[in-house]
Amino acid sequence: MEKGIEKVVMIGAGNVGTRLALALKNCGLEIIQVYSRSLDSAGMLARKLDCDPATDLKDLKAHADLYIVAISDDAIPEVAERFPYPEKLLVHTSGSTSMDVLEDAGARHGVFYPLQTFSKEVEVDFSQIPVCIEAAHEEDMAILKQLASRLTSRVYLVSSEERLLLHVAAVFACNFTNHMYAIAEDILTRYNLDFEMLRPLIRETARKAMHESPAGVQTGPAVRKNEKVMKKHLEILSALGGYQKIYNFISESIIDKSKPEKS
Amino acid sequence: MEKGIEKVVMIGAGNVGTRLALALKNCGLEIIQVYSRSLDSAGMLARKLDCDPATDLKDLKAHADLYIVAISDDAIPEVAERFPYPEKLLVHTSGSTSMDVLEDAGARHGVFYPLQTFSKEVEVDFSQIPVCIEAAHEEDMAILKQLASRLTSRVYLVSSEERLLLHVAAVFACNFTNHMYAIAEDILTRYNLDFEMLRPLIRETARKAMHESPAGVQTGPAVRKNEKVMKKHLEILSALGGYQKIYNFISESIIDKSKPEKS
Numbered sequence: 001m002e003k004g005i006e007k008v009v010m011i012g013a014g015n016v017g018t019r020l021a022l023a024l025k026n027c028g029l030e031i032i033q034v035y036s037r038s039l040d041s042a043g044m045l046a047r048k049l050d051c052d053p054a055t056d057l058k059d060l061k062a063h064a065d066l067y068i069v070a071i072s073d074d075a076i077p078e079v080a081e082r083f084p085y086p087e088k089l090l091v092h093t094s095g096s097t098s099m100d101v102l103e104d105a106g107a108r109h110g111v112f113y114p115l116q117t118f119s120k121e122v123e124v125d126f127s128q129i130p131v132c133i134e135a136a137h138e139e140d141m142a143i144l145k146q147l148a149s150r151l152t153s154r155v156y157l158v159s160s161e162e163r164l165l166l167h168v169a170a171v172f173a174c175n176f177t178n179h180m181y182a183i184a185e186d187i188l189t190r191y192n193l194d195f196e197m198l199r200p201l202i203r204e205t206a207r208k209a210m211h212e213s214p215a216g217v218q219t220g221p222a223v224r225k226n227e228k229v230m231k232k233h234l235e236i237l238s239a240l241g242g243y244q245k246i247y248n249f250i251s252e253s254i255i256d257k258s259k260p261e262k263s
Numbered sequence: 264m265e266k267g268i269e270k271v272v273m274i275g276a277g278n279v280g281t282r283l284a285l286a287l288k289n290c291g292l293e294i295i296q297v298y299s300r301s302l303d304s305a306g307m308l309a310r311k312l313d314c315d316p317a318t319d320l321k322d323l324k325a326h327a328d329l330y331i332v333a334i335s336d337d338a339i340p341e342v343a344e345r346f347p348y349p350e351k352l353l354v355h356t357s358g359s360t361s362m363d364v365l366e367d368a369g370a371r372h373g374v375f376y377p378l379q380t381f382s383k384e385v386e387v388d389f390s391q392i393p394v395c396i397e398a399a400h401e402e403d404m405a406i407l408k409q410l411a412s413r414l415t416s417r418v419y420l421v422s423s424e425e426r427l428l429l430h431v432a433a434v435f436a437c438n439f440t441n442h443m444y445a446i447a448e449d450i451l452t453r454y455n456l457d458f459e460m461l462r463p464l465i466r467e468t469a470r471k472a473m474h475e476s477p478a479g480v481q482t483g484p485a486v487r488k489n490e491k492v493m494k495k496h497l498e499i500l501s502a503l504g505g506y507q508k509i510y511n512f513i514s515e516s517i518i519d520k521s522k523p524e525k526s
Binding site: 178195198204208222232237246253 | 434448
């Protein structure tokens, strides 16, 4: 049996790299080096992990069991091309990038994608985070599965195609949702109303989705097809100088989705 | 000083009427009657409250201190017109309906609007729910304020205009957000992927909004203007037969909102 992962090099010191490296260290792994193009970023995370920073891929330490690439999607191919250890296991953490992009780096490559929104400064409980893994070789799949299981009880084997679907669904569930919050905040702020008033509603809306099917618990004027209320809302939005188009568009999508004859 | 509210008649037995009546009873108030056009609905809630149902407004009991109208917006004017006790305090619970709609019922009217999404079957902790009150007379405002304070620590005096703004903001923060969850669910379900995988992300996105300004913590390809990823998402959505328009539209709104020269 392959030995498990003990030593890790983190390539990237952004939101994902930071939270993932700290979580791995908490599980007893040794992060032996942090790479970032910026010495500031590499240094800041390396200090937290008590390891060495690097700013040149040529300086990557050779004795790690795993190299994790947690950088922007566009920068992954270049790192793959210049990765100096073709016999080593290299994974990226991107939802929207195919595993194949790491082929240039060597035969042992894969994906370790934690399905969560991360901020450098915000601590997260990794034990509840789904981690989607993929590997070019079965032995590496087993190694990654074992590693992921140390972090979380939710480990999924997911192909590159499925991961892209998860990623686009996550854009709706997270990024677009947050934009809805931001619009609500903007509307209230313009009228000196406190966004705090909406926070219990935001919490409850998310809480409902924890047990229910969201489509089944849709509420509001659109799903009730209450045109009078929608008209009032559009009038007030027009006085407010915006958001009518997005209001109309999403309302139509809700009405459309709630049709029983939906195909 | 006016005496506080002790006896309440609930006019309406839907989501808001049910949760509000049960919460008031829990605070020690006596719900003496439930009215609904449907005897089934009135009877079901009346049984939970251990009081009498009514299906005709002429049968409303005369000795309540407060009559709460928790029915669909469109039906409020008719109830106001036919309300038999012009000297009694009557309030509605609607976010998008002006207080004036109750003028026909009598001089003592107002609004008691709990800013939350309710389901008949789902228990809620009222102590965290903002309640927005308004009254035609100052004495009634004091009475409603005292009543609301028994339910929650978050009592706000809010005009009809402000309440409509809160309501439209709530549509974004709750109804539209839930629709984003529903789209994510639909995308995954079509490919036999488990919606459960997204729930930790939904929880974390809402949790972030509890302390942060949503506009300040926006993440994802749109705010990073990552056109390559957006193009990949649009391709997969097109193969999936839908949602490209809504993806494009919300992405544009995010890009637009994140412009520094935003007016």
